[in-house]
Amino acid sequence: MEDLRKQANDLLVFYGKMQNRLSQAGVSDTGSLVALFKQLERGLDALALEELEPALQEVSRLIESLGRMQSDLQVLRDLKQRVEKTRAVLNGNGRGEEPPPAQASNGRVSASRA
Helix, strand or coil, X not given: CHHHHHHHHHHHHHHHHHHHHHHHCCCXXXXXXXXXXXXXXXXXXXXXXXXXHHHHHHHXXXXXXXXXXXXXXXXXXXXXXXXXXXXXXXXXXXXXXXXXXXXXXXXXXXXXXX
């Protein structure tokens, strides 16, 4: 009989410690935890794995596509910066403005600019 009391006491001590840990984790008691678990089960039951897989694949394709777009835009930005620096050096003004129109030997503005 004494052994049975000790086991019951040990169980109560364990249950009290478990309740304290649940409380520290924001769960009021074991009944609340069971209710949360059942709510989670119902929520997951509403979703089919067959629906999730194609959606995940589509998200992956979209991420890959966005990554390629980002890479292309970075290359364009870098090229634009290089062209502007080159123009600035060629113009000697350091501001990257368009060079003045080229003049022909007769003093007229040339139509072609290279």
